[in-house]
Amino acid sequence: MSFRSVQNPSCLPVAILLALLLAACSHQTSEAPQSPAVIADHGLLRVPGKSPLRSQLVIQPVEMRDVPHAVAFPATVEADPARMANVLPALTGKVVELKVGLGDHVARGQLLAVIDSGDLAQAYADADKARDALDLAKKGLDRARGVQQAGGNALKDLEAAQSGYNQALAEFNRAQTRLTAVGGSGSTRAMNVTAPISGAVTALSVAPGMYVNDPTAAMMTIANLDTVWITANVPESEVGLVARGQPVDAILSAYPDQVFHGRVSFVSPVLQADTRRDLVRVAVANPDGRLKPNMFANASFDIPQPAQVFVPESALLMNNDSTTVFVEVAPWTFERRSVELSYDETAGARVVKGLKAGDRVIVKGGVLLND
Structure with a gap:
């Protein structure tokens, strides 16, 4: 509404004129352009x-x-060398009994094999002869002491008897120690091979009836897999990003939905000459034995970032x-x-x-x- 739309405003009452003026002003205000939302x-x-x-x-x-920025490297599961033991025969001989098989779990001190050994028989004979010589020397020493106390023996004879006894005792101790070292016991004349650690038999190279001719060749290998290593192959260009104690998450091909956690326990001081990669080992708890040596994995390292x-x-x-x-x-x-x-x-x-x-x-x- 505008003022031009009002005819003869002077003929209208004052109240009505004011109302028309207010309405006109309100209409003009509503028709004014609004400010933009953004310029x-x-x-x-x-x-x-x-x-x-x-x-x-x-x-x-x-x-x-x-x-931290995560960087992943290919890895494999390995047994911890500090938790592995090669079982060597103390002497050569024939395997009479084999008490375990490949993959069996054994406890420390458990009987693994029985070997009939000629060398062990010689060790028993040496111990028996040393014991007999010791008994004879002890009797001679006792007689020499009795005679000397009675005044019928010279002091040098007592000293000679004492020396003979001491030498016999030393020889007996040597023979007994060697017999114990090669697995001899009083209950049997065969050589008992026992487990040096607890773990699983991961390698076996003997069978019943087989002759063990090389005492430096392992009969079997026992590995304790309660804790294993996940060994990552880190390229030479990335070696500076990893350090001992660094947290690591690993995912195995066998268990893609599970993440295994550990920390870097070893960084090899020498690169592999053929691959130009460094071996970085992560200790991971394996109480249920699910992680098996030679499994493939991806190890993700948390690299600190600014x-x-x-x-x-x-x-x-x-x-x-x-x-x-x-x-x-x-x-x-x-x-x-x-x-x-x-x-x-x-x-x-x-x-x-x-x-x-x-x-x-x-x-x-x-x-x-x-x-």
């Missing part, structure tokens, strides 16, 4: 003070986190083929900026390029400015 200004987007977008946009500073920029995924907007965010360069003034990301399954969107510490970005409602 584009030389590549910047400015949100005016009366823009309804101010209540829709959420602005936050970027987050800085010290999140603090990096992270933003919530709600701040990311697609602009053509690039990922962008709106950065506040002045109060309620924003700049569209392209970013490069490195997604982390646990940490979120890591920004490797495009943002820095202290930047403030729109984390909610940015899609309203995206057009």
Whole structure:
């Protein structure tokens, strides 16, 4: 309504005239143009003070986190050499009995095999002769003491008897020690081979009736697999990223849905000449025996990184083929900026390029400015 639409305003009552004037002013105000929600200004987007977008946009500073970077290397499961033992025969002979088989679990001190050995028979004979000589020397010493106390023997005769006894005792101790070392016992004249450690028989090279002719060749191997090594092959260019005590997560081909945790316990001081890789071993508990030597695995090392920029995924907007965010360069003034990301399954969107510490970005409602 306008003032021109009123005919002869002087003929109207004053109250009605005032009402018409107020209605006309209200109509003109409603027809006035409203302020824009956002203003584009030389590549910047400015949100005016009366823009309804101010209540829709959420602005936050970027987050800085010290999140390690995971690097994976191929690996295999190995038995810990400190928990392995090659069982060697103390003497040569014929295997009379074999008490265990390949893969059997044995306890320390358990009987593994019985060997009929001529060398062991000689050790028994030496011990028997030394015992008899010791008994004879003891009797001679006792007689010499009795005669000397009666005054019928010279002191040198007593000393000679004492020397003979001492030599016989030393020979008896030597023969008995050797007999014990080669597995002799008073209950049997055969050589008993016992387990030096507890574990599983992982290699076996003898059978009943077989002659053991080389005392330096292992009859069997026992490995304690309660703790195993996951050995990663680290390229020469990455060796500087790993260190002893570093946490490691491993996934095995046999158990793809389970993660095994451990720490680096050994970094080889020498690279493999043929592969130019370093052997990095991770000790992993294996109480249930699921990890078996020679299994394949992937070992993921947490490499320490400097603090990096992270933003919530709600701040990311697609602009053509690039990922962008709106950065506040002045109060309620924003700049569209392209970013490069490195997604982390646990940490979120890591920004490797495009943002820095202290930047403030729109984390909610940015899609309203995206057009």
